[in-house]
Amino acid sequence: MLELSGLSKHFGGVKAVDELDLTVNEGEIVGLIGPNGSGKSTTINLICGVFGETAGTVRFRGELMNGKPPHQRLRAGLARTFQNIRLFPNLTVWQNLWVAQNSPQDVSARGFLPRWFGATRRTRREIADLLDLADLGHKDDELASNLAFGEQRRLEFARAAATRPRLLLLDEPAAGMNQQEIADLSRRIHRVRDSGVTILLVEHVMELVMGVTEQIAVLNFGRKIAFGTPGEVQRDKAVQEAYLGASDPGDGSA
């Protein structure tokens, strides 16, 4: 479904992502982990087109994505969430989902029609489902900026799901969550996957990664150092060194 080959991104002399090859198959939940600064977020940004790559290719469902702007990649079925939440603060919860669900038609002749024109029973039901997914059914009229932090995270997750993606990229969705919230999140991830969405999860919280993913790729200094099931990756020598910093030149903090 998603195929990265030789993908590289250099910022000046820094090789944030270096010759990365990664394949994600349809229906999988794949984790992307690594110490801080290992290039995980950059990889997500390359996949969804926020950054342009220095070299290499991104193929999605067989189609070359290089050079395509984010909104076109989204229409091809690539959606994401952000590490730092990026909701539309002055739109309501319902409108946040509506924009995500309907954006491809927004700027056209139909754009001048009243807003709820075309809000068919089907789209309304879908949004109701998404509100249920995010557990925000009672807050649909609330402005996004008035939500609590955890609620904003859930809304962002639902908003990404609202774009009807084929592949959902989650950028550290569990940051700052407690045990209960992590359990909820992992249930939510499974629910979305079961509706036919492939998931690529970038995460620091190992509890979530190990519990939810089927395959894990480990990055360090922009390079892939391991790939396998959670069990295999945990036993991998190179991974243990990367995390414990045993043989890292100049980076003992991770």
Next chain:
Amino acid sequence: MSDFWFEFVEITQTIGDGLFFGATYALIGIGFTLIFGAMGKLNMTYAAASLAGAYAGLAAFAFVDAPAPVVFLISALASGVLGFVAYLTCFRFIPINNHLAALMASIGGLFFIDEMVVHATDGSPLTFPALFDDVMFDVGPYGVRGDLLFVLAMCVAGTLALLYVLYRTRLGLATRAVSQQDVAAQLCGIDVHRTNATTFVLAGLLGGIAGAMTASAVGVLSPLITVPLTVKGLIVTVIGGLGSIPGAIAAGLLVGGFENFFLYFRGVNERDMYVLLLLFIFLVFRPQGIFGSGADRD
């Protein structure tokens, strides 16, 4: 007593006229503020494009004797096209974070449009058709100029149409989404360039109406109006609070009223000095503008 009464009527009449005329400032301010709200950048070509639109309307009047509504329509359309051109030349290809480059490019655009007008008209002022020259309504001791009433009505209609588009249509929802979080908007599938271009065209349409309004209220169209109108528009935008549409409306009326107040007491030569003083007072004591937290772009 009757002297005092006469003077009171005179003053309030002047301020009232100023409020009516301030509606055009409000429209210009809305144009600046709309684009600032969408992109966080100032489109300095805006007032020049508005007046260029009015010139196009005037040309239609001069060559084919078009009736007033058509003159306004053509003004609006021409200014809308110029808005699109300004977006393409000064904003579309300049990196989103480079505010200075966009500002300088659009200042260049301002003078480019101005120079084109100067060359096309040999720099001399042209008479703009007065729409309701002799119409006066009497309201108690006051007289209301028909053309100013029409100016106000058109401004209200233009503003209402804009608010409808922004708050009641899907396009408006997309525009607000882009202005609130442009990266997330792209990743929700919104084409930011098209949305921004549409914002420029909408602002341009309003500007064309404002340009034709200004010209018909003053009675002449001259390249000399461009820079003062730009400055007034920016003052209105700042006083109203950058990005705030209600603020731009209130500030437009406020500036219009103030202008005539000082026109009455201090004469036309000193008038603009006091308007700039008003800006200064706002910048010192209420830099976020009349309404507004500053960050709230809705």
